[in-house]
Amino acid sequence: MASTKTQVLIVGATGYIGGSILSELLRSPDRSTFTISALIRRPEQAKILEALGVGSLLFQGLDDLNACRDAASQHDVIINAASASHDTSAKALIEGLALRQKITNRDAYFIHTSGTSILGDHPYTGASSEYKIWSDEKDNIYEMEKQHPERYGQRVTDVTVVETGLEVGVKTYIVVPPTIYGKGSGPFATLSQQIPNLARMAKKRGSAAVIETGKATWNHVHMSDLSAFYLRLFQAARDQPKWLPSGPKAIFFVESGEHTWLQVSQGIADAMHKKGLLATNQVESVSLKKVAAAITKGNESLAEISLASNSRARADFGRNQLGWSTSRGLDDFLTHFDAEIEAMLPELTSEQLS
Ligand SMILES: NC(=O)c1ccc[n+]([C@@H]2O[C@H](COP(=O)([O-])OP(=O)(O)OC[C@H]3O[C@@H](n4cnc5c(N)ncnc54)[C@H](OP(=O)(O)O)[C@@H]3O)[C@@H](O)[C@H]2O)c1
Incomplete structure (x- = not known):
């Protein structure tokens, strides 16, 4: 009989952000209700993950689109923290989730990681926007990214995530961290960028x-505050409360100052x-x-x-809806x-x- 547990896949679990999300999920009070797998490219990391109760799927890397699609089709929720600027793998992962939905007849969800450089202006070579503070509740971040005159990998990927999700009927959520500081809690990389x-x-x-x-x-945010945000978002995606938007309206900032x-x-x-x-x-x-x-x-x-x-943003959604906060x-x-x-x-x- 197929497992009734939610099958979660983390892409980028060996990294700073993905590893910290993995640790947060492992500590979660409802840990027994989901399984965790990681899509990794180095076989030697599988043993360490296995000791944590995390399954591994091997692939050649994010350009291995068939492997991304296949791995996704075996999972209900993907948390992607591998690359904010790799649009083709994000698309393949979402397409895989659409296949999963068909097989299981239940909804699948994609949580993607972007970065606040999507808001970055040009104070020295072009126009400055030093007074603009973006709100994830009041501003249309998706439209800004779609209409932006300058081609930039992270914006292209965000737009691809939203549009692929809408096309194939998979709900997507994008987390947009600023400068992340503090030691990561994952099993491998623990330094930021x-x-x-x-x-x-x-x-x-x-x-x-x-x-x-x-x-x-x-803006900045501590890694542990950021991973706490991912956990809340993951739980909300599973519960689907009325206040949770998806797709174009689900592009969320996380910051503490x-x-x-x-x-x-x-x-x-x-x-x-x-x-x-x-x-x-x-x-x-x-x-x-x-x-x-x-x-x-x-x-x-x-x-x-x-x-x-x-690059100035406010985590209004996190504070007003998600119940996220930081001291x-x-x-x-x-x-x-x-x-x-x-x-x-x-x-x-x-x-x-x-
Ligand atoms: N750190 C920050 O302050 C920050 C803030 C905002 C946004 N971001 C963005 O978030 C993303 C993750 O950041 P991070 O700091 O966690 O980076 P990281 O520590 O370098 O981790 C990256 C993760 O993605 C995997 N990965 C990267 N490229 C891959 C590829 N081509 N094929 C397969 N796996 C690949 C890595 O796997 P391996 O272990 O195999 O290398 C690792 O698991 C980046 O795109 C970054 O720009 C970071």
Whole structure:
């Protein structure tokens, strides 16, 4: 007889976000009502997952679209935290869920991970939107992404997720995290992206840098607050309360406050200086052109969106409907840098980065 448990698949379970979601699901009070599998590309990780009670499905990677579709067709809920910019795999996963719906005659759900760089403006090379704060309840995020004049992988993928879901009749939900900080709780990768990448850059240069003035503003969220949001959303998707939108209206922000890029660079400079990794805690302003040449093959627009833009959002849906909240404020973010650098010490003190 077919299992009545909800079959959950995590794509990206070996990563920072996906691994933390996996740990959150494993700790969930209703854990006995669902099974968890992970779609992974490295066979050696299967044993560690198995010890946690998590099944593994192997594939070559996100370009292996048939494997994505097949794996999806064996599950009721997919949480995708592998790549925010891989539209073809997202489409294949949703198509697989549509097959699953036909086989089981019950609804299947797709929870996708995007990122708030979808809101990023161009304060140095184009128009600034420093005063615009996006609400996931009041603004039409989907329409903004669809109509946006600049082609950007994360927006293309979000639009593909919504449109494929509507086409094949699978309900989709998109979580849009800002800068995520704090140690991940997953079994493999536990470091985030933006802050560790800036710390690596500081180690290579010998001092912390900020692009241009660094006065543009972004949001942040602690990884444990973010994984708590995913758990609530997962539970809501299974329960389908009346207040839960899907598709174009289900693009959700998660944040606990705002910082400037200069605050990030100064936090990194102070923490690395204290540990003797930098000779100074001075932050040097570097031109966008120079940073783009170093990290985005000269693509200034991309470097600006990722590391110098304004991107301001409010998690209104989470706070008003989902029952999500956080007690962490700006202080928690501004004082976390010591821990982040501590967690990176083996890497920052290794020969390779010098
Ligand atoms: N961290 C942040 O602050 C943040 C904020 C907003 C949005 N995001 C976005 O969220 C996504 C996940 O971020 P993360 O920080 O969790 O990254 P991560 O730690 O690098 O994890 C990525 C996960 O996806 C898998 N993956 C990536 N590319 C793949 C491919 N081509 N084929 C198969 N598996 C692949 C990785 O598998 P392996 O273990 O096999 O490599 C890993 O499980 C990214 O797109 C990122 O841009 C991140």
